[in-house]
Amino acid sequence: MSTLGLFDNDYDEDGFRRCSVTGLNVHRTVENLVKLFGLSAVVAMVIGGTFAFFVAMTRWEVIGLLEAQDYYVHLTLHAWNLLIFWMVFMEIAVLYVGGPMVLGRRLPLTALAKTGWVTMVVGAVLVNLGVWMTAPPDTAPLLTAYVPLTAHPWFYAGAILFILGAIVAAIPFFVTLWREKRGQPYKTLPLIAFGAFATSIIAFEALVGGLVTFVVAFLWRMEFIGWMDAAWYRHMYWTIGHSTQQINLAAMVTVWYFLTHVVGGAEVVSEKVSRTAFILYIFFINLGAAHHILSDPAVSTGWRIWNASYAMYGAAFASMIHAFAIPAGIEAGRRKRGLGGGLFGWLTSAPWNNPVFSATVFSIVLFGFVGGITGVVMGQLQVNMTWHNTFATVGHFHATVALGTTLAFMGLVYFVVRTMFLRRFVFDRLATLQPYLYAGGMGIATLMMLYAGLLYGVPRRTAEVVENIPGTEFNLAAAAPLFAIFGVFAVIAILAGAAFVLVAVASILVGERVDGTGSDADIVPDGGATVDEDDPVHAYEMRGTFLLCLLFLAVFVASYVANWYLLTELWSVGL
């Protein structure tokens, strides 16, 4: 494990070392596996990001890089590598950080963790090869390999292996928590461990559902099963198809709490309230998958109404709690350090040069304002019909995943580079600018996707968009200005993604080594300024956060009203 000197930190005879940034006792087993999963995630990101270029340059029809058939293969590889592999590898790392690392334990069953990693890697390679080798009569499946459409058998096999590997890799995390609670049954878990635990429950449900789905589909594809119910497949598929993104959400929120505290000096305003929000996620967040089959004849009206209203409000309410609790924690924590400075001084005096902090905060802001609001709006039974299968849907999940989760995970990778690989960032200025470039570029590209879908009903998944839809009266040429902006900013976002990989990998390979205490001023809050732990956080003002939340609610209401207005116009209600 000492390849290239990447796994050779100084540990005591029990295998522990004290992290000078977080103050946590870190065991060798945890740290090495976090590094391994993190690096694997970055490799998946490189592959997915490369395909992003081809996808974006095809949808920007002025360039029109690929033919329709090739486009769908590239789109599938883009989606699987970024939506699944980059995310899930990182999420296993999040579980190890949130579990054994935060609890100061060694990672149990490391052989199992490594077996899980190997299985996941083999699965990811098989999916990539299966999709790349797709030839008629098979079709590239994107993420919805709807039966009875057939995909390459390696695709199903790879998906099964990857899911199985993720479940196996998560077992050591569960064992850690079991041992922790067995030893101290009345002691509550730290909030980060609690968040990771909630994430793991959501993940377990999604992954087991996915395993059932893809195993049956594989048996069907290999002709061991003669017939498969397409409606059953669709329903089962969405237990993993959308719920993997809910794992991202819960993991991302956990990372928000962790990184804003460690590098931004945030405090937890109310543990109970934040924990309650995580519990609401466990009950309700996976039901968000329902919006994919709201037009499906196989589900009842009651099912639709429950999932697209009451259940969704449970999840949205939880997100609202986090949306207030995290910035409030940053504000109160920074004011406690004497860094308030008026309404927003706590925010502007924050460590914006530190890419860990800026990536995390951009993730919070962009996820909330763009991804969260669009998710709630399009998740409703009625409004869903104006969004579904338009490019706006693609905009929504780029706002949640490509902006929210990816930015948070970028921050986490930077954090791992600095505190576990113990390397300073090379290309300092680029490291500082990278989250800004990515957030700006991807933010505007995402808005263009949303507008193109909502303004023109531009479809998703197709290579031809603006010039014409062949053989129809539809002509979407007027959407060209939006796609011109989309294309330019998509290129900026892809370059910023490449810059992230460059900075992270170069730092690990040739970055100056950090040699213990006294050299962490660049990463700890405000150069290491300490605060009185007994000083209650509630004594400090949070009016800046309050104002930001009011702004958020105003945007929410405006979006809500606008979407309902468009719906009424569509159906000419009252005429």
Next chain:
Amino acid sequence: MTERSTGPPELGGPVTWIRNVVRRSWNDLLSVYYANTLIWRVFKSGALVFLGLFCWTGANLLLSYRPDWGILWYVMAYGFLLLFWGPFTHFVVVPFVIRMRKRGDGPIARFISRHGSKTNLTIFLILVLVLGTFPVGPMTFEFQLPSGSESSGDVNPQLQCTKSEEEVHCHLSDSRGIDQLVVTSSDRTIETVEESPFEFDVRIDELESVRGQKQFTVELRDSDGQTLRRYVRVVETIPGE
């Protein structure tokens, strides 16, 4: 410097309270407008670009439904200009005004420091009025179908097939707008038809099996070779003997 709240603030009457809130809000607004650190400039420019995009595209959208709402032209112009003017103001004008304020020498510097921001905002608002009254092409989206389109309507015929013991026979319900029909099974081309009415027969034993089911694909193309429609047919599901 800590900011602990030390107890309930003294409250005056409602008028005093409103006056205080308004004054404090105005001061907050001014402090945000003139905040000149790099992160503030990035924040303000980014927020204004997002607001500009929202106003620009939103006004365009609403105008497509409500062309009689004239005010939307000005919202559109405001959003469109904001895309450029927001970053320009906070990256160029505000830092320049502050620099002039610090130097303070000479009548020009004094004028700029006192009236620079007002002048900037005035020019911006005048441009909004001008562009809202005389909208330019790049600012407005086209929602109508292009006039004089050469399109001859939708090409969406039904592919109707029947099968006998050895063959499948298919034809289209309408052949307008179609230049070529190509039948493939797996990646092998079985038949190419270039004459209306685009009828064809395929031998069942020529077809490839997918999961034990014989199937074929029919692709309709226009004169540019562009695919118009694609149909997949499974022999088992085709009516016939």
